[in-house]
Amino acid sequence: MKPGDFQIHETVGQARRGTLMTAHGKIETPVFMAVGTRATVKAMNVEELEACGTQVVLGNTYHLHLRPGEKTIRKLGGLHKFMNWHKPILTDSGGFQVFSLANLRHLTEAGVEFRSHLDGAKHFISPEKSMEIQMDLGSDIIMAFDECLKYPAEEKEIRRSMDLTYKWLLRSKAAMTRPGSLLFGIVQGGLSLKHRLESLAQITSVDLPGYALGGFSVGEPIHLMHELLPDVAPKMPAHKPRYLMGVGTPLDLIIAVDAGIDMFDCVMPTRVARNGTIYTWRGKVSIKRAEYKEDDSPLDPECDCYTCRHYSKAYLRHLFLSGEILGSRLNTIHNIHFYMKLMERARHHLAEGTWESFRDDCLSRFVKNRAET
């Protein structure tokens, strides 16, 4: 296989299991990508990521552009070498962060002018600039520069925005000249099926090695996404990887895999870990619970992660209450391992022809858990 090749091994309903080739090796899908915003997955090192089964790390164009700067990373041999991660890296386009983090944004068709959330310095990102940054980083999968609208948005605004995203995709494609990097286009269109399908038609009219759904997880009621996905995902090109950006909970992942999505990323498992929230096969729990004070059992008896093999709930609770860094480390390892294992099991059950029963078991576990928390 060569970079960009995507082989589908099985399809069960809309769900599929595949292999995507990149310049830094294969990615088995469905896959959850760990978010390494500033050239590190928060609290973890690369050996821990590998031990959890991480296949791809996501880097953030916006953050790395501001600090340390893509030219610095390029001089140092690229993002892989800089952060000592030698498996695939996907970078986002910077669009999402420009619209959610930066100050004093000024949007024109040319691009977006904004002030850094770090020091107020003025910056300008265009499709061409986003491609340049991502190519300098040496990313394996490069995302087209898009506009990510907040929810809710008016129809006129949605249409203007998706048309802009389409124009920006054409410019992104023209500017993306790095051999080996794969450019993915991003479908926008808000939360209405009509606009989604229009955007999908626009974006997929451009031949690319992969396509993503952007603009979810932007504050909308989550059932809207769950309802849209089965109508949208199957209409994405069947022989190309499909990436649902910034999503989501274990429940979201199972619903989306069932709708035909192949790739995911989300800060949730790492972020909530640092706040003491733990994912288990029996539900989401807070490590703070008083009942864990003298509990010498692991977080999850079904888990074989480093944390669960070596440490008790009582110890993790103590570390969390004491604000110890090791607490953030151990909780993060567990949550990332949980997400990786969830996708590994999904691949296993797709391969074994037992996807439906696995899916239904997950849905009942995670829906129940959602109701409880």
Added chain:
Amino acid sequence: MKPGDFQIHETVGQARRGTLMTAHGKIETPVFMAVGTRATVKAMNVEELEACGTQVVLGNTYHLHLRPGEKTIRKLGGLHKFMNWHKPILTDSGGFQVFSLANLRHLTEAGVEFRSHLDGAKHFISPEKSMEIQMDLGSDIIMAFDECLKYPAEEKEIRRSMDLTYKWLLRSKAAMTRPGSLLFGIVQGGLSLKHRLESLAQITSVDLPGYALGGFSVGEPIHLMHELLPDVAPKMPAHKPRYLMGVGTPLDLIIAVDAGIDMFDCVMPTRVARNGTIYTWRGKVSIKRAEYKEDDSPLDPECDCYTCRHYSKAYLRHLFLSGEILGSRLNTIHNIHFYMKLMERARHHLAEGTWESFRDDCLSRFVKNRAET
């Protein structure tokens, strides 16, 4: 060898190389003990500690008594099991923290009443209570409960305090009934040679498996300690381990080993690591330096720690400026490795008969460095 046995292999001047046996195995001396205040050496896991050559971890009685409580740790199988560290553990007596951290202290011959710095709750620690806590923790080396005076102190106060420390040692010894644990006495006496030697005579009149010098690193000009050590350390029992508590810099360690000290602990390498200060054989440096922005060399070309084998100064600088947990982790690993390597080299040169030249090389490196920083 059985717990408490201390074998001296070589002596060069006053410096010695030895082996101390504990219930959790041997300790090769001179040794630096990593400080694991709240049942974790900040930012590190136990595998990283072992990879750095850590032989002993120090736990803090005061902190562990307040949270999670020694009874909880005892129920969970003791401190070794709780924190997953199966090599020797030394616990301090709680005295130093009571006098430096706690609020509203009230000292009587019976013990010290104080309010927790965490929640203001009232507590009382006596020699008997300190022994009970340390025995519950299952510590291999238990420190006698002492009063640690601040510097400067008046002669009358020093004498009162050292007499109290002696009485408390007798009570500590009577209360320490745990087989396998080794009780060390603590010499006080402030910064005058006269009182130090008087306290030494008092404390060493009690037969114990080891003796410590307390009351250093309490704010005094450091040259006072450097001047006192050669007059005090050699007068400590020759065939028992000698422990200099809470000390110190690499320079302090070399001076103290040369004076005949065997054991050390200090929060410095871990604390300064989190603030971006790095120990190297060429001096102490701040990882923040602008000149490191594009420096792809390791922290120290002479170092073979995990951090130096995998990461550049540029990456560590980026992590530090970004406030990333991985930065604290990698800096801490490097500094702890540096301290462990310093003691390993000291043992090597004592064994090879090249101690004096190693010592002189270290002194010129570290004194020069001190002048620069």
